[in-house]
Amino acid sequence: MSDDPRDPHADGDIERLQERLGRVREEVGKRIVGQEAVLEQLLVxxxxxxxxxxxxxxxxxKTSMIRALSEAIDLDFSRIQNTPDLMPSDITGTEIIRESGGSREFVFERGPVFANVVLADEINRATPKTQAALLEAMQEKQVTAAGETHALPDPFFVLATQNPIDQEGTYPLPEAQTDRFLLKIVLDYPSYDDERRIVDLYTEGTAVPAVERVVSREQLLAMQSLVREVPIADDIRDRAIGLVRATRDSPDIEYGASPRASMALVLAGKARAFLRGRSHVSWEDVEALAPPVLRHRILVDFRAEREGTTPDDAIAALSAAGE
Structure with missing residues (x-):
């Protein structure tokens, strides 16, 4: 057995790792009622x-789900509450003067971005300058401060939230930053039965349910390596690429998705197949993940938007046309 944590067989066979993902769902379910599709997309x-x-x-x-997920997978968690007065150094860190043995030296004090899972709460409340501080971290997995580069923990994820109805005092995310999000996940209100279970869970108990740690960081790295090896048939890959390219020619879409969306759609399809215990990608995987992969990468034409067309409507129409 290899000691390399990225070796897909470092912690046993594929079935064992897939079974552990099922246990992650069970552990998160101790605190979160419903939202199974949202949890699946986060795992993707x-x-x-x-x-x-x-x-x-x-x-x-949102915050409870992300925190529970980080606990179930043994990941360091940090939360950044974005506000208009938040500075980039409040996220990445800053140099401070530290005295030792009568001498002074500059030492880099790491910010909250140095964690495995970073929850950037209400990211659109931060100024563009502060939002940009996350760009290098999200893309390069590193932070540069005072001319020095500092590697971020591995694995590293930014899970950002935003409120769609309260736009006062917010700054829209630039396209360069939204494109760095693999998925845009939309949470809806729970059903009546789920809401009743939520109320019972948090009003009858005396403490927040404990989440057991069931997946190690090394196992997660092994899973990431295995996901890239999941095979996808040429015709399904080509249909996925065709769906992305169709967003550039649709009369309802002013700006279509880039080739980065094609890569994201294929890779996300592989992850969903792995999550569901299958050995190959089906068109169902691609179709299910097309909305979260594409909805933040396209801009609906003003005319279509005035007629009530949403990004998800445009994606669904293109997907149906390609069948």
Whole structure:
């Protein structure tokens, strides 16, 4: 057995690792009722080594879900509450003067971005300058300060949230930053039965349910390596690429998705197949993940938007046309 944590067989066979992912779902389910599709998409991001943008109204459990997920997978967690007065150094860190033995030296004090899972809460409340501080971290997995480069922990994920209805005092995310999110995940209100279970869970108990650690960092790295090896048939890969390219020619879409979206769609499809215990990618995987992969990478034409067409509507129409 290899000692390399990125060796897909460093911790046993594929079935054993897939079974552990099922246990992750069970552990997160101790705190989060429902939202199975959202949890699956978050796991897809982790398996793809990608970032996620979560959009929902307040109070739907985004922070609780991400914290529970980081506990179940043995990942260091940090939370950044974005505000207009937040400075880039508040995220990345800054140099401070430290005295030792009568001498002084500059020492880099690491910011909250130095964690495995970084929750950037209400990211669109930060100024563009502060938002840009996350660009290098999200893409290069490193931070540069005072001319020195500091590597971020491995694995590293940025899971950002934003509120779609409260736009006062916010700064829209630039396209360069939204494109760095593998998925844009939309949370909806729970069903009546789920909401009743949520109320019972958090009003009858005396403590927040404990989440057991069931996946190690080394196992997650092994899973990430295995996901890239999941085979995808040429015709399914070509249909996925065709779907992305169709966003550039649709009369309902002003700006289409880039080749980065094609890579994201294929890789996310591999992760979903792995999550579901299958040995290959099906078109169902691609079709299910097309909305979260593409909805933040396209801009609906003004005319179509005025008629009520949403990005998800445009994606669904293109997907149906390609069948």
């Amino acid at each position: 991001c982790l398996l793809c080594d990608g970032n996620a943008l979560l959009e929902s109204n307040p109070g739907l459990g």
